[in-house]
Amino acid sequence: KNQVEQSPQSLIILEGKNCTLQCNYTVSPFSNLRWYKQDTGRGPVSLTIMTFSENTKSNGRYTATLDADTKQSSLHITASQLSDSASYICVVSGAGFQKLVFGTGTRLLVSP
Amino acid sequence: EAGVTQFPSHSVIEKGQTVTLRCDPISGHDNLYWYRRVMGKEIKFLLHFVKESKQDESGMPNNRFLAERTGGTYSTLKVQPAELEDSGVYFCASSHLGLAGGLTLYEQYFGPGTRLTVT
Numbered sequence: 001k002n003q004v005e006q007s008p009q010s011l012i013i014l015e016g017k018n019c020t021l022q023c024n025y026t027v028s029p030f031s032n033l034r035w036y037k038q039d040t041g042r043g044p045v046s047l048t049i050m051t052f053s054e055n056t057k058s059n060g061r062y063t064a065t066l067d068a069d070t071k072q073s074s075l076h077i078t079a080s081q082l083s084d085s086a087s088y089i090c091v092v093s094g095a096g097f098q099k100l101v102f103g104t105g106t107r108l109l110v111s112p
Numbered sequence: 113e114a115g116v117t118q119f120p121s122h123s124v125i126e127k128g129q130t131v132t133l134r135c136d137p138i139s140g141h142d143n144l145y146w147y148r149r150v151m152g153k154e155i156k157f158l159l160h161f162v163k164e165s166k167q168d169e170s171g172m173p174n175n176r177f178l179a180e181r182t183g184g185t186y187s188t189l190k191v192q193p194a195e196l197e198d199s200g201v202y203f204c205a206s207s208h209l210g211l212a213g214g215l216t217l218y219e220q221y222f223g224p225g226t227r228l229t230v231t
Binding site: 004036041042043044045046049089099100101102103104105 | 203222
């Protein structure tokens with residue numbers, strides 16, 4: 001069964017600190033892995049997209065890594081800001097027309 | 113460039129009633145997707161249009177759900193009759209069309225969602 005699991009479920013960090021979110025997947029065949037940020041009441045917004053041949057990709061203070069052999073990914077947030085408070089969702093796509101399989105997300109709260 | 117828009121933002125209906133959700137994709141995007149998040153669960157795929165054709169509707173839960181995309185522009189998702197378990201947030205997303213059979217990566221842009229509550 002195609003699944004995406006994320007940890008932790010929730011996380012509280014102090015403003016300015018770094019954090020790392022984890023994602024494990026069993027989707028096969030694998031096409032690409034995406035990290036989305038979802039603010040409350042909004043739709044998900046893409047942060048990074050990586051194919052199996054990429055093992056790291058950055059978008060500002062966000063850096064995603066991918067290990068296609070172990071089927072693991074991480075999202076590292078550097079120097080967190082209050083605006084980083086949101087849900088972060090790992091999404092994996094199989095082959096073809098990019099049907100997406102979503103994780104349940106990690107809810108991040110950055111406190112002052 | 114305007115983003116994906118969805119209407120209404122919220123809908124509260126009684127069990128047995130009919131509700132129609134609307135999605136306007138980004139202009140020029142041939143791919144249109146519907147997703148749903150029910151309380152406490154992950155977002156799940158419902159179906160995928162390429163222009164006006166249904167490419168994949170494997171995620172549609174049952175025949176009470178009907179999606180259309182006449183003319184290949186906006187799309188509607190009708191739930192008739194609504195049941196309590198249909199409550200959740202319905203998201204629409206759109207993207208450019210990739211090469212046929214290829215693995216071209218096109219970002220999916222999501223709308224803000226429609227929160228449906230069936231009482």
